[in-house]
Amino acid sequence: MHFFVKGISFLTSSTVFIFQVMMSKGINFMCRKLLLNRSKYPNMVSVLFLLFKSPFEKNVTELIESFECKKAVVLLGDASYYEEYPENTDVFVLKDDAEARGITPKGKMINYDKVVELIEEYDRVVTL
DSSP: OEEEEEEEEEEOSSOEEEEEEEEESSOOHHHHHHHHOTTTSTTOOEEEEEEOSOTTTOOOHHHHHTOOSEEEEEEOGGGGGOOSOOTTOEEEEEHHHHHHTTOOOSSEEEOHHHHHHHHHHSSEEEEO
16 A cells, blocks of 8 residues: 655744655554654644545554653544544544535534644644
């Protein structure tokens, strides 16, 4: 199985880190090492993942599970189709997107205001 993460963005108050990662058959060791390097991100206490892509296009569950901190996932757009969620992770689904696709996901349904609250609550936001 091959899949690509075309861009991962770490949004902080002062910096945006963007890098390209190509993964094949699981999570690339160097990618995991970079993402978990506490010296580069010493204040990473909590991470919010905003997923936009369908699970058929990009499967990032293993990447999310590799983070050893408080984490949550917001499924937006075609990501609403995810059926398998990362372990030990709060999962939220944008209600409008799920309804537009006629699905009832297992994650907690939220509105746009709650998405904004979550973005403000977490230390880092990763967009995939």
